[in-house]
Amino acid sequence: MTVNSMCDEDLPDHDLAKDFYLKYEVREVLGKGVSSTVRRCIEQDTSHEYAVKIIDLTSEKDSDFETEELRISTIKEMNILRMCAQHPNIIELHDTFETSTFIFLVFELCKKGELFDYLTEVVTLSEKRTRQVMRQLLEAVEFVHSKHIVHRDLKPENILLDDNFNVKLSDFGFASVISHEEELTDLCGTPGYLAPEVLKVSMYDNVPGYGRPCDMWACGVIMYTLLVGCPPFWHRKQMYMLRAIMEGKYSVSSPEWEDISEHPKDLISKLLVVDTKKRYTAEQALAHPFFKREEREEKPEFFPRRKFIAGVLVVVAISRIRNLHLHPPPVALEQVRHDPYSIKIIRKVIDAGAFKIYGHWVKRGENQNRAALFENMPKRDIKCSQSDEATAPKQIKLVGSSTTSTPGTGPGMLRQRSNHALLRSGRPSLPTVPDD
């Protein structure tokens, strides 16, 4: 039985959205946003599957002004999505419908969901897999930037995966079109992914605005997270985290990094650069040696002698690995007692075990708490409740995408995602990050 034939209170009225229902058959819910529900749907004429984002313009809106504001921002997002059409790694907006209270955005269907969920499942990605994901992400970002668009909210939650695990960049809700010289000055994005210049612009006078490089910083954060399963900047106290971001202070010294080669570390170090002029662009990042290996993998040439030697080496390696498996090298009991996490095989068991029990990471790394970072809480409006205020950094206000508004007081009563704080400057002076 389809949802069309069921009585589903969540769905917009049939008479109101006749045009949409004539063309599409609505199926199960895929996910929910603050003011929207995403459902699978089927185009009647072609039987093709899509994902329809049904935006309720009136849901939890206190005034016509807010409804209108949401309509305007959705139309802006639609226009930006149309500017980015035809790129294989950017979500395709297939169709749109509008009523007085709902907007329907019909997108290509990404059956594998968010990169975030995939990462939660696999904990970390191999270098090879990271290379594939980052190449596609950077190609999407390069394209977006070539259209003078800044995305401003790059993170694994906004990267969808299709049937073949290809990247589809989505959620252009904070994206902005900028002219050549123009700089942005409003503070929006997700705390752990915010670039230093985005933070600075809201904290100090006489600092320049920001532009495309802020997306490249976020790419660095994403790449780091994919490789080791925890973010480069995290601290229980958000102010410490913001300070670390401003100073570009991150570490690649935890045990996980020992398994990772130099190229990815080098590329991350070219992206997480505080000075925007020195930070890599998407084009420069794609030319980095980290991606050269993939090119070679894609077009293998045939060298019989090398192939033979490689074959022999593989046989030798396999027999060594087999030996190692049968007779593993001894591990000092002292080390197992005092620092079990430093032993790779035990580390994997700990991570996998913790993951099985808690459903997410619980490991505490250097100033990091995976559980807290990866809590993918249901999205909700912030009305700056008391508990929000208690947890928010003292000198930073949580506000909506309209920088002129105040939480809970009218037009600016806007949304906050799970870890998606929109920050507005109260000119905080940040404490120094402790070394522990």
Ligand SMILES: Nc1ncnc2c1ncn2[C@@H]1O[C@H](COP(=O)(O)OP(=O)(O)OP(=O)(O)O)[C@@H](O)[C@H]1O
């Ligand atoms: N094209 C798609 N294919 C498959 N699933 C999708 C697609 N688009 C969204 N989803 C799923 O629906 C969920 C909600 O999507 P939505 O875009 O409304 O979330 P959001 O962008 O986080 O919300 P908001 O825009 O209100 O902040 C996503 O988390 C994702 O899992």
